[in-house]
Amino acid sequence: MPTIDKKIKNIIFDYGNVIFKIDFERTQKAFESLGINNVESFFSHKQHHTIFNDFETGKINANEFRDGVRKICERPDLTDQQIDRTWNSLLIGVEEGNHDLLLRLKDKYRTFLLSNINEIHLDFINKYLKTEFNLSGNEGFFEKVYYSHLVGKRKPNKEIFEQVLEENNLIKEETLFIDDSPQHLKTAADLGINTYLMTYPDTIQKLFKDL
Template sequence: MKKIKNIIFDYGNVIFEIDFRITQESLKQLGIPNIETFFGHSGHHNLFNELETGAITPAQFRDGIREIAQNSELTDQQIDAAWNSLLIGVLPETHNVLLEAKKNYRTFLLSNTNQIHYDYIMDYLQKEHNVPNNDHLFEKTYYSQLMKFRKPHVEIFEQVIKENNLNPAETLFIDDTPGHLEGAKKAGLQTLLMTEKPENLGTFLKSNGILI
């Protein structure tokens, strides 16, 4: 690995713990068929891509869930609860690791997310960590639903690089999804696959030569 000056972090299962299996079961309980192909870590229905790129609104997403579940009686609250069951949480120690990394590198957050999850996470951070958002942990934060692109689209990486005048060869991207790393490589970034749980982020960074 060449000398690193900048780090772009993914959020889910790098910093904030998520669990696809819980959400699969929750969506299944709503009446969603073929749940393994409908929503999974390695692939999912295009409804999620559209939500994550801001192509559809949360209301349109919920209507899509009702249509696929063939149940028009599902409430917004039921759908949101099932969808947000993906989100487990983040430890204070993980935030401390990010603050330490920020002292030695220019750090950024790049997350495939959506308005429903974003609103839930911001509320969670305020209640559990007494902070309004993730802004204090990074130089800048990027969320796919606001950028209108999602990983692994090369355009999303190129936007972060351009807006912050980053040298891709000196920039490391960390994600838990191999396919996302391929998009980052196309943009010239160095990449690292997260193979630990978020609670072990500090150990993982140190073992890969990152100064914290």
């Protein structure tokens, strides 16, 4: 496990499989049960149907997303609850100790959250955080939070990285971006941001164990 360069003053965190555990295979199986064919091209870690991009950038709302799933599945009988349950099956939870680590890191670095997310997932996560940790959201762990569907931009497009850098006056050479998606890291690296690919069994607790 590498050490963090001493020049790093800012850390931008992805959320899924960096802070909050997710499982793509669970959701693929759930979509298959709804009648989705070719689920690997419909929804996976590396590629997915355009409906997900539209949902993650706020171009469509939750109701439009659900109607889109019904149309793709050719299942007009699906209820909102069935679709939400299928979509939220991706979400597992926060590993014990991650929140404490984020608070310690916030004292040492300027920290930010940059997540490709959507209305249904964020609602589920906020309810989870309230139930499990009595938290109103993730805002207390970071200087600023960027959710793709609220800012209208998503990774790996460079515009979302440029916004984070410019709005917070971050020097790219002093900034580290941690994500589990190589395509997201490539854009950040092309802009001159330091990057770290989080892959199982890596965790942020292992990465920062000497803090």
